[in-house]
Amino acid sequence: MEWKLDRSSHKPMYRQIIEHMEYRISNGEYPPGSLLPSERVLAKELEVNRSTIVTAYEEMRASGLVTSKKGSGTRVSLFGQETEYNQLPDWDQYVIGGSLLPNAPLMRRIFKEARNEKVIDLATGELSPDLFPRAQVEERMRAASFTFQSGYEHQQGNLQLRETIASQLKRDRDIDTASSSVLITSGAQQALYLVIQCLLKPGDTVLIEDPSYCYSLPLFKSMGIKTCLLKADKHGINPDDIVAFHQKNKIRMIFLNPTFQNPTGVSLHPKRRKKLLEIAVEYGIPIIEDDPYTLTAFDTQAPPTLKSMDDYGVVLYISSLSKIVSSGLRIGWIVGPQPVISRLADVKQQIDFGHSIFSQWMANEVLTSPNFDEHIQALGSTLRRRRDAMIQALSDYLPNEVEFLVPKGGIHLWCRVKKRVSEWKLLEQAIDHGMIFMPGSALGSSEGYVRFTFGRTDETNIEEGIARFASALLFSK
Numbered sequence: 001m002e003w004k005l006d007r008s009s010h011k012p013m014y015r016q017i018i019e020h021m022e023y024r025i026s027n028g029e030y031p032p033g034s035l036l037p038s039e040r041v042l043a044k045e046l047e048v049n050r051s052t053i054v055t056a057y058e059e060m061r062a063s064g065l066v067t068s069k070k071g072s073g074t075r076v077s078l079f080g081q082e083t084e085y086n087q088l089p090d091w092d093q094y095v096i097g098g099s100l101l102p103n104a105p106l107m108r109r110i111f112k113e114a115r116n117e118k119v120i121d122l123a124t125g126e127l128s129p130d131l132f133p134r135a136q137v138e139e140r141m142r143a144a145s146f147t148f149q150s151g152y153e154h155q156q157g158n159l160q161l162r163e164t165i166a167s168q169l170k171r172d173r174d175i176d177t178a179s180s181s182v183l184i185t186s187g188a189q190q191a192l193y194l195v196i197q198c199l200l201k202p203g204d205t206v207l208i209e210d211p212s213y214c215y216s217l218p219l220f221k222s223m224g225i226k227t228c229l230l231k232a233d234k235h236g237i238n239p240d241d242i243v244a245f246h247q248k249n250k251i252r253m254i255f256l257n258p259t260f261q262n263p264t265g266v267s268l269h270p271k272r273r274k275k276l277l278e279i280a281v282e283y284g285i286p287i288i289e290d291d292p293y294t295l296t297a298f299d300t301q302a303p304p305t306l307k308s309m310d311d312y313g314v315v316l317y318i319s320s321l322s323k324i325v326s327s328g329l330r331i332g333w334i335v336g337p338q339p340v341i342s343r344l345a346d347v348k349q350q351i352d353f354g355h356s357i358f359s360q361w362m363a364n365e366v367l368t369s370p371n372f373d374e375h376i377q378a379l380g381s382t383l384r385r386r387r388d389a390m391i392q393a394l395s396d397y398l399p400n401e402v403e404f405l406v407p408k409g410g411i412h413l414w415c416r417v418k419k420r421v422s423e424w425k426l427l428e429q430a431i432d433h434g435m436i437f438m439p440g441s442a443l444g445s446s447e448g449y450v451r452f453t454f455g456r457t458d459e460t461n462i463e464e465g466i467a468r469f470a471s472a473l474l475f476s477k
Helices: 013-026 039-046 050-062 091-097 105-113 134-143 159-173 187-199 240-249 270-283 338-352 357-368 372-397 423-432 459-476
Strands: 066-069 073-076 182-185 205-210 226-233 253-256 287-290 315-320 332-335 402-404 412-417 449-453
Touching: 013 050, 039 050, 050 066, 105 423, 134 357, 159 182, 159 332, 159 357, 182 187, 182 338, 187 253, 187 287, 187 315, 187 332, 187 338, 205 240, 226 240, 240 270, 270 287, 332 338, 357 372, 372 402, 372 412, 372 459, 423 459, 449 459
Parallel strands: 205 226, 205 253, 253 287, 287 315
Antiparallel strands: 066 073, 182 332, 315 332, 402 412, 412 449
């Protein structure tokens, strides 16, 4: 739980802040020599006047706990002669020296504000808690019996869950597979991580959509992998572009989210799907199909998955329960050739010794519940209402300021802002107005776009969030 000031306490707020910072320093969160938050940042985080932080830092400087230098900020003291501590680790250098790059500052800013209960979240790509089938799950859990296994699970995941997933993939997405070709992962994110870590090497070139969720991932850059961008229109990417890229760069892999794509909501046209697979087979290029949204189709049936059309085994298929049940379950999966699945499973075991037994059991109970289809239908209806509420709000508050395509599934709406504005300035204005969105540059190469997510909050807050965005846009001009 995040620490908060006790505003009803007789103890002055600056004294509470001092004690809290002392605690964070003593437990190693801020080791000797580390930089503390600036007065402005800490004041905003704790929702107090900057003068309160100034007083707290002055007291801490007077006690010798911290030191300040103009232009360099406030740091934790070394507690004695520096020569006695010349072997202390330079944690700042370690932080920037790891092989995995951090999220971009823009993404970290959004993630931080998403935890603020006073901010309407139209940025985070997840479902709101009320869309979790709580009653169905609780009823299922009461009726079911769970035998706790104290040891590690099979390295590919619980067999019963893998059999359930294989069965439902055949029923709902026309994908033929066996449990031995399924690997359970900690959501689709870990699935992508395993693919990149295990099947690619530094210097390889891959194709991703532009815009795309993959664009925001620092994993490719961390691995030294070159990404080429496939521009997309209202029918998705143009498969002919792949041939041109391959002739110049020798493409090793293609990453696609072809159905209700994040962030555009567009689905790859069936004819383009067929052509894409023909090209992949001709040139021997694997396709990574990321498919979290197929079951969220609103008005019409979703297009067939690439995996269901794959007669030659060129598609690795990734999906999860994050966008149809709950991101908190952390249940995803990869479907592919058994040698590939075994390789990925071996590395996953090195990372975490296998997935949680309890969450796998719960996922299996959800998927085999007689009410699961009812939940999916209710989910689609709710998401459609929220999409419509967002479209109406955009029409009401920004009738001439934005343009967009209406998604037929998924949880995102991709908007082009017609007037040129600074993304950082717009985001900061939006936060000041009490809402957050995802700036387009975080997901693609072109500026002037924003992504709104309608899965995270209800219709009332969606309307209020768009109203606040409209005000922020006005102040950003």
